[in-house]
Amino acid sequence: MLLLYPATSSLPSSLQLQGSNNSSSCSIKCRRGELHMPLKVMGMAKESSDLTEKVAIAGGLVSAPVIAWSLYTLKTTGCGLPPGPGGSIGALEGVSYLIVVGIVGWSLYTKYKTGSGLPNGPFGLLGAVEGLSYLSLLAILGVFGLQFFEKGSIPGPLPSDQCFG
Numbered sequence: 001m002l003l004l005y006p007a008t009s010s011l012p013s014s015l016q017l018q019g020s021n022n023s024s025s026c027s028i029k030c031r032r033g034e035l036h037m038p039l040k041v042m043g044m045a046k047e048s049s050d051l052t053e054k055v056a057i058a059g060g061l062v063s064a065p066v067i068a069w070s071l072y073t074l075k076t077t078g079c080g081l082p083p084g085p086g087g088s089i090g091a092l093e094g095v096s097y098l099i100v101v102g103i104v105g106w107s108l109y110t111k112y113k114t115g116s117g118l119p120n121g122p123f124g125l126l127g128a129v130e131g132l133s134y135l136s137l138l139a140i141l142g143v144f145g146l147q148f149f150e151k152g153s154i155p156g157p158l159p160s161d162q163c164f165g
Contacts, residue, residue: 053121060103060129063096067136070096071143078147079163080155094157097140103133 070081070093083090107117107130120127144154155163 053119053126056099056103056106057121057125057129059099060133061125063099064129064132064136066092066096067100067140071139074147074155075143077163078151078155082164083159090159100133100136100140103130104137107133 066081073079073081081089081093084092111117118126118130121129147154
């Protein structure tokens with residue numbers, strides 16, 4: 001949203017209100033040619049890309065493929081991702097789920113407070129991450145639901161003997 005306003009905050013001395021009532025006889029007296037005032041253009045929308053947005057973008061872009069890999073593994077094997085060296089892959093999987101839930105929560109909070117979702121961010125990446133997070137959440141609900149109805153349970157957050165024994 002752009003707002004144009006005069007460069008000076010006070011009215012020029014040549015502008016004087018005449019008349020005290022609100023009828024059509026009230027007019028502004030001014031000399032011809034003195035109404036031309038320079039205008040400043042102000043951007044009213046927040047256009048900064050702060051650290052929170054950049055972290056959300058990086059986290060969202062990493063977490064979306066990790067969650068896709070995790071859901072594919074869960075659907076085909078009935079287990080989540082293997083723990084990996086030192087538990088790093090399992091930790092990345094867990095943090096990815098938390099990032100998606102966090103971005104969706106931030107988006108819903110922003111939608112409730114402002115009436116619109118997250119800002120687009122630099123190059124539209126935050127908007128893309130927001131969309132990917134909603135799609136990931138939808139896929140999580142779908143695959144977890146199928147897993148629950150087919151197997152009767154969803155694997156826990158920690159590696160078990162059933163999957164990685």
